[in-house]
Amino acid sequence: MNWDQIEGQWKDLKGRMRERWAKLTEDDLEWISGKRDRLLGKVQKHYGMQKEKAEKEVDSFVTSIDRQLKKH
DSSP states (O other): OOOOHHHHHHHHHHHHHHHHOOOOOHHHHHHHOOOOHHHHHHHHHHTTTOHHHHHHHHHHHHHHHHHHHHHO
């Protein structure tokens, strides 16, 4: 799954994002709107992560979503 696909399915994926990163607010998710750089920034801010760690977390999450969607 690439970021164009994520952006296109953002409304469907917001719930999964909240499950993974509970500190993200609904306002955060609306502002992020499927943009990777925005998600990284909010994950860094809310969880006190360095950029590299946030990138690994987000990429791992996207990979897991991709696997789940391919099973269906």
